[in-house]
Amino acid sequence: MERNTRQRSAIRDAIAQADRPLLPQEVLDAAQREVPGLGIATVYRNLKLLVEEGALQAVNLPGENTRFELMGHQHHHHFQCRQCQRVFDVHACPGDLSRLAPKGFTVEDHDLTLYGRCSDCVPARPGRAHAASAEQDRSAMRAHKQKHR
Amino acid sequence: MERNTRQRSAIRDAIAQADRPLLPQEVLDAAQREVPGLGIATVYRNLKLLVEEGALQAVNLPGENTRFELMGHQHHHHFQCRQCQRVFDVHACPGDLSRLAPKGFTVEDHDLTLYGRCSDCVPARPGRAHAASAEQDRSAMRAHKQKHR
């Protein structure tokens, strides 16, 4: 039977209150505000558990680590901002794409990722970057991007 | 100045002779037939080098490790078979998708991945899987999938 621990609630809340898919490290940062001693292993264990029980959904973008969001919206896609690296939901879909596949191939599903600038990072001025949430997230991403350098 | 080593040629050839994007480990396996002592670090170093010089193209699919293919076809997409896990090029594109983005967002590009069955793994009979190349690749993928278990 599954228990209701402070840690699990904090993790679920962190994701529920975010308006976009979060990285495990971002979940940890957010959840630690409520449970300071929280460890990253517990975050990973709970993310896996919550996905299995259908509460969360894993979001995989090309070349990115897995993010997590609330299960809910069925089929949808994602948009990644090339400036702040954040990922947003896109509740639209191009529809049936089976016509694109090679002959003899059967298409069952598809993944689509759009790239560009989010509304906080307008393309006009590259040096802008003021919106609080965007700036906050950029630092998280900077830390994240240090991998393999 | 860049040199022309046996190792680099073997790596480039391995990718040139494949009909689909290869994982670094698959490149190593193929290139070692020509240069037995070849190490994985050399493969990674050359893949990065060849991408930078424009000879190769990195192929990132959601939740998959980076694969590599010859640069050539500009904008194209990919198809992954859910049975044999192999990835194939799709030389078609749904076209402009900016209409799908939220208001205030600017779309500059997109990535599309189709999922289903390739012509070697017909959906009719799940227990089939005979084609030699498919079987060969499946074992490579099995080894690959051992990660994090």
Added chain:
DNA sequence: GTAGCTGCAAATTCTTTGCAGTTGT
């Protein structure tokens, strides 16, 4: 001759797992 390259081993990053102690029910 020497700068670029290679193989090996060690380091890094992300994720998972073993274990001993803690806690929800």
Added chain:
DNA sequence: ACAACTGCAAAGAATTTGCAGCTAC
């Protein structure tokens, strides 16, 4: 009580890097 859970540290997998020796040019 006791099984589920947690934090920590160690293990694993993919990728990168330091280094001493090799090799193309």
